[in-house]
Amino acid sequence: MEKHDERYLLKTKGLTKVFGPLVANSEIDLVVKPGSIHAILGENGAGKSTLMKMLYGVYAPDGGSIMMDGEEVELHPPTKARAKGIGMVFQDFRVVPALTILDNIALSVEKGFTFNRKKLKQRIIEISSKYGLAVNPDAYVWELDLGQRQRLEIVKVLLAENTRIIIFDEPTSVLVPQEVEAFLNMLRMLRADGYGILLITHKINEVLACADQVSVLRSGVLTYTASKEDGLTADQLIGAMMGDKELKTVEKQSGIQTSSELALVIKDGMIKGDYGEVIIQDLNLQVRKGQIVGVAGISGSGQKELAEVLFGLRGLLKGSIEVAGKPLKPDVRAFLEAGVSFVSEDPIKESVIPGFSILQHMVLDGMELKKKGLGIDWKALAQELEQSEQAQALALAASSRRADTLSGGNVQRMVLTRALIRKPEVLIISYPSRGLDIGTTRTIQQHLLELAKQGTAIVLFSEDLDELFKLSDQLVVLAGKRLTSPYETASTNAAQIGQLMLKGESA
Numbered sequence: 321m322e323k324h325d326e327r328y329l330l331k332t333k334g335l336t337k338v339f340g341p342l343v344a345n346s347e348i349d350l351v352v353k354p355g356s357i358h359a360i361l362g363e364n365g366a367g368k369s370t371l372m373k374m375l376y377g378v379y380a381p382d383g384g385s386i387m388m389d390g391e392e393v394e395l396h397p398p399t400k401a402r403a404k405g406i407g408m409v410f411q412d413f414r415v416v417p418a419l420t421i422l423d424n425i426a427l428s429v430e431k432g433f434t435f436n437r438k439k440l441k442q443r444i445i446e447i448s449s450k451y452g453l454a455v456n457p458d459a460y461v462w463e464l465d466l467g468q469r470q471r472l473e474i475v476k477v478l479l480a481e482n483t484r485i486i487i488f489d490e491p492t493s494v495l496v497p498q499e500v501e502a503f504l505n506m507l508r509m510l511r512a513d514g515y516g517i518l519l520i521t522h523k524i525n526e527v528l529a530c531a532d533q534v535s536v537l538r539s540g541v542l543t544y545t546a547s548k549e550d551g552l553t554a555d556q557l558i559g560a561m562m563g564d565k566e567l568k569t570v571e572k573q574s575g576i577q578t579s580s581e582l583a584l585v586i587k588d589g590m591i592k593g594d595y596g597e598v599i600i601q602d603l604n605l606q607v608r609k610g611q612i613v614g615v616a617g618i619s620g621s622g623q624k625e626l627a628e629v630l631f632g633l634r635g636l637l638k639g640s641i642e643v644a645g646k647p648l649k650p651d652v653r654a655f656l657e658a659g660v661s662f663v664s665e666d667p668i669k670e671s672v673i674p675g676f677s678i679l680q681h682m683v684l685d686g687m688e689l690k691k692k693g694l695g696i697d698w699k700a701l702a703q704e705l706e707q708s709e710q711a712q713a714l715a716l717a718a719s720s721r722r723a724d725t726l727s728g729g730n731v732q733r734m735v736l737t738r739a740l741i742r743k744p745e746v747l748i749i750s751y752p753s754r755g756l757d758i759g760t761t762r763t764i765q766q767h768l769l770e771l772a773k774q775g776t777a778i779v780l781f782s783e784d785l786d787e788l789f790k791l792s793d794q795l796v797v798l799a800g801k802r803l804t805s806p807y808e809t810a811s812t813n814a815a816q817i818g819q820l821m822l823k824g825e826s827a
């Protein structure tokens with residue numbers, strides 16, 4: 321028998337993964353204990369997902385070993401990892417939208433083609449009520465919001481035979497603030513039942529709220545480990561992640577007068593959803609030059625549809641939209657020409673073209689071409705991009721890198737650089753800090769304030785109320801198919817905005 325303090329579910333020794341010349345993970349020693357939550361922290365591109373993907377068998381290690389139950393194991397491909405009891409909840413969900421929750425789960429956990437629907441349904445209900453994971457087995461996946469899809473993934477992992485380690489890759493990035501506490505409670509219940517939890521997150525407060533152990537990666541190396549008994553503090557963890565780099569503070573200068581010139585106006589608009597249903601009606605919105613208007617709302621209240629209207633990707637069913645006093649038809653080219661830039665809510669899915677480099681993405685989005693003879697001077701373009709203030713501030717990866725091999729946070733940096741570099745007249749930006757590490761989050765927030773100071777009108781969609789309050793001059797709320805009138809940020813508070821999010825202005 322091993323001594324109690326030597327108990328572990330999984331242990332790595334010298335685990336290493338390289339991608340060409342890049343050492344993404346270098347000689348990592350990590351221990352996953354039963355009944356514990358182990359947080360993995362690190363800046364964007366530090367190697368967190370790579371490490372987790374080796375433990376879930378997506379990648380075969382290039383060096384080192386993994387031990388389970390006292391012997392060395394091979395976990396690649398994921399079928400082997402799953403057979404050993406390792407489950408992973410990814411950021412992008414692996415579900416079939418056209419099927420119900422029950423059928424999706426049957427596809428992943430049942431071995432044959434026939435299965436006992438009634439029994440499986442019963443098991444889903446049991447497991448989901450045990451851990452507070454409200455899911456309706458008969459609902460279709462396309463009907464579900466991101467939080468519900470995540471719960472489906474978790475149920476799937478829990479129903480798989482002998483799961484004992486569960487890896488979560490930035491789970492709370494898709495959750496609205498009200499769902500985060502319930503999620504952390506669920507993690508605590510899993511811990512109490514003996515599961516070993518690996519949790520990748522950028523949110524220090526979540527780590528402090530629930531982690532038993534913390535490991536920090538920097539440039540592929542595990543540089544810091546600590547446990548709750550050592551007394552974890554935010555400063556210590558941020559220091560371990562950022563090293564000598566300083567964490568900026570972001571503050572909006574008060575008393576700046578925004579111009580009275582209107583940059584963007586929607587009058588009496590109506591927006592329909594993908595199934596012809598009315599999503600927003602009686603829509604009125606005005607954004608002045610240099611003003612940041614934050615849009616709050618519970619997810620799925622029409623944020624995506626409104627953002628698409630503001631970039632010409634979706635038409636208004638009624639009403640009009642004007643940019644700098646000029647009415648525009650729903651046509652992205654016309655919006656681009658009018659100086660509108662757009663950051664969508666899901667950059668990995670919507671903005672990355674497989675096989676294309678960062679530079680090619682920039683050119684496709686309208687970066688001005690430099691001619692050389694009959695061709696394009698790619699070298700000069702690359703230099704211009706890499707030396708730009710925006711690329712440097714956001715530490716954009718090398719412009720020749722293929723965008724589809726970037727880490728999640730680095731894709732977000734690419735999309736943000738692309739939007740900022742155009743010095744837009746109007747910027748429509750959704751969830752700017754999603755997936756970004758804490759240092760980059762502050763940098764992008766500072767950039768948005770600077771951009772507004774220089775006259776850009778910004779519509780900011782965010783689920784993070786702190787971020788909305790920190791950056792916005794005015795707040796509007798989407799609720800009950802309507803957009804509220806604007807509230808001056810300085811004279812409202814989170815409680816009032818929270819009420820509006822739940823009940824709209826009829827409250």
Ligand SMILES: Nc1ncnc2c1ncn2[C@@H]1O[C@H](COP(=O)(O)OP(=O)(O)OP(=O)(O)O)[C@@H](O)[C@H]1O
Pocket residue numbers: 339342344362363364365366367368369370371725726727728729730755757
């Ligand atoms: N398939 C791949 N091919 C080439 N390089 C890769 C591949 N996957 C990851 N990388 C690189 O390995 C490094 C580590 O990436 P990884 O996704 O593990 O970082 P991360 O810490 O999870 O970052 P983030 O917080 O941004 O998600 C990055 O430089 C990334 O670009």
